[in-house]
Amino acid sequence: MWAVNQPTHNPPDQDAGDAARSEPQIDRILRSAQGGSEDAWRQILEQYSRRVYAMVRSRLSRPDLAEEVTQDVFVTVATKLAEGAYSERGRFESWLFRITMNRVRDEARRLARHAQPTDPFQITESAGTSHDAPADEGADPQTVALREAIDSLGPEDRLIVELRHMAQMSFKQIAAHLDTPLGTILARHHRALRKLRTILEHPPTPSPTEHPS
Amino acid sequence: MTNAPNHDESLPPDLEAIEASLAAEGERLRTEPSTGFEDRLFEACREAVNxxxxxxxxxxxxxxxxxxxxxxxxxxxxxxxxxxxxxxxxxxxxxxxxxxxxxxxxxxxxxxxxxxxxxxxxxxxxxxxxxxxxxxxxxxxxxxxxxxxxxxx
Structure with missing residues (x-):
């Protein structure tokens, strides 16, 4: 049961307008959320919902679908917290984004199952995820080019780029999340950025048979 | 915890432009959800739990x-x-x-x-x-x- 306006016992200066919180602070908020505090839940959503959305949206081109998947992620988090199934103290973000990516993969599989075989460009498989519509219709050309470049990265590079720039995880958190040395993560990030720069400077020319119109 | 990209990790200068583009894209996506996004999530979570x-x-x-x-x-x-x-x-x-x-x-x-x-x-x-x-x-x-x-x- 959630209690209305149950205090979370955080100092006011940590609750108002302070986007960055330490893991102990987050754990304290999570404990309050587990105890049924609606205020704590609103803090969790304020802190993470748009970062999760951006991560999902980077893989799913339809905003409404991305919102739906994001909602599923937080419903899963709420349910597991209520059941006491969250035991990764100090690694909430890693847990959260693992749930996020699992849900994205589920959605990609669902979309792939419902793909029209006569329209191969409606869904494109990439790194185990998929796009369910052409990338960002109506977006400016630079954005479209960047999205296509991100889509063309290999799965490891793409994940690091998205965890860093969409989910706003620190490199240290990414290293812990992927159970990979920090130096390796940094090297992969640099490599991914170089690939992106190369793709954007020299975009691949589509062959005449790739996009029949 | 929000972690704005920084340059403490020895980012080569030639990659700063592409990193800035990625940061801007991340910001675009994070601000994309419609009004009431957090409220809808909140209600969904509350219903799921209670x-x-x-x-x-x-x-x-x-x-x-x-x-x-x-x-x-x-x-x-x-x-x-x-x-x-x-x-x-x-x-x-x-x-x-x-x-x-x-x-x-x-x-x-x-x-x-x-x-x-x-x-x-x-x-x-x-x-x-x-x-x-x-x-x-x-x-x-x-x-x-x-x-x-x-x-x-």
Whole structure:
């Protein structure tokens, strides 16, 4: 049961307008959320919902679908917290984004199952995820080019780029999340950025048979 | 924890432009959700953790059948409890605002199928007028709800 306006016992200066919180602070908020505090839940959503959305949206081109998947992620988090199934103290973000990516993969599989075989460009498989519509219709050309470049990265590079720039995880958190040395993560990030720069400077020319119109 | 990209990790200068583009794209996506995004998530989470009690309207003076059907619907919808709501009050032990747990009603609705023959049309009308999970529909009874139920009696 959630209690209305149950205090979370955080100092006011940590609750108002302070986007960055330490893991102990987050754990304290999570404990309050587990105890049924609606205020704590609103803090969790304020802190993470748009970062999760951006991560999902980077893989799913339809905003409404991305919102739906994001909602599923937080419903899963709420349910597991209520059941006491969250035991990764100090690694909430890693847990959260693992749930996020699992849900994205589920959605990609669902979309792939419902793909029209006569329209191969409606869904494109990439790194185990998929796009369910052409990338960002109506977006400016630079954005479209960047999205296509991100889509063309290999799965490891793409994940690091998205965890860093969409989910706003620190490199240290990414290293812990992927159970990979920090130096390796940094090297992969640099490599991914170089690939992106190369793709954007020299975009691949589509062959005449790739996009029949 | 929000971690704005920084340059402490020895980012080569030639990659700063592409990193800035990625940062801008991340910001674009994070600000994309429509108004009320967090509120919708909040409500979804609250419902997942704490299903709203179903409010079941039924006409005063004829409680047995509707009550049993309502309880059955509430059970099927996964409600944890429902509150009896009789707008004009009514005879019998049930009064407006009375709350019964599903457990209290489970035995009583064992034979609810007896009543479904007369109430299937009501259920169909409810679904037609207010499609969606029964729990959502029953959570907010209004005049339309009452009208459907009264018409079916």
């Amino acid at each position: 299903p709203a009690p179903a409010l079941i309207p039924f006409p005063a003076g004829n409680t047995s059948g509707p009550l049993r059907l309502a309880a059955a619907i509430a059970i099927l919808a996964g409600a944890s409890a429902f509150v009896v709501w009789t707008p004009g009050g009514g005879p019998g032990p049930m009064q407006p605002g009375d709350a019964l747990s599903i457990e209290e009603l489970r035995e009583d609705v064992d034979d609810f199928l007896v009543f479904t023959a007369g109430w299937e049309s009501a259920g169909a009308a409810v679904e037609r007028e207010r499609p969606g999970p029964a729990s959502q529909f029953w959570a907010e009874p209004n005049e339309d709800t009452l009208l459907i139920l009264e018409d079916t009696l």
